[in-house]
Amino acid sequence: MGIIENMRLDGKAIYVTGAASGIGKCAAMAFAEAGADVAIVDINLEGAQKVADEIAEKTGSKTIAIECDVTKQDQVEAMVAKVVDTYGKLDACYNNAGIAVNAPAEEMTLAQWQKVIDINLTGVFLCATAAGRVMLKQGYGSIINTASMSGHIVNVPQPQCGYNASKAGVSLLTKSLAVEWAKKGVRVNCISPGYIGTDLIMSRDDLKPLIGQWNAMAPMGRLGKPEELQSILVYLAGDTSTFTTGSDIIVDGAFTCF
């Protein structure tokens, strides 16, 4: 088989968190189009079911929708168990659920700080370790996490120290797990997207006025689209990336280059 055929994900079982919208939904569609059976995981079950139905109809993927709050360990363990019960294995997962909280540091409440750290960082820890336990037993698996360019630079003008800290944490958590599990067949990588035009940004009235400023700062003069992350995610989930582990792949249209 050639390189393109080897990139396909036929017969693989993959879950995606935060898959009811945005980057997660787009990633789930890409995995399914590449041949995988995909579990659509989100705190919003209605949204997840809609996405699962849409992807199944479009691709023939044996999708399931699972309600899970990634900050709750019992729910995460049950979600991974359901994926394994349904498909008999877990080839890859994309731990992507996340939120953005913007507030000046001196005004940020402990509750705001904890919420963004809980969902963005602890949620990835809980999902990656639950998936890792299954994959270590199998002797194979690919874990992908969503970090952000905001874990590499301090965004301006919006103040978001908690978000930045959470995403820098995801990057180093990813590398730590990759090193611990490198000899055991389990690879762990993350992607660090630049600004992507999803609900996270487009549905927030406080962020809309900033889009023009970000576009002016961006070398390409625009936000990215979730579809522009699909190929790297399919690559990381599949069998042509066997020497890629511990990588934090920045996909930001050169935003962080200067």
Ligand code: NAD
């Ligand atoms: P989005 O708001 O469109 O989607 C996030 C999804 O996560 C939603 O479906 C939401 O219901 C779900 N979710 C929220 N809290 C959850 C929880 N506790 N448990 C389970 N699911 C939960 O956002 P998006 O832009 O698609 O962002 C996806 C990821 O990408 C996030 O981690 C975000 O930080 C990251 N990211 C986004 C951008 C961007 O510009 N959009 C850039 C870099 C990184």
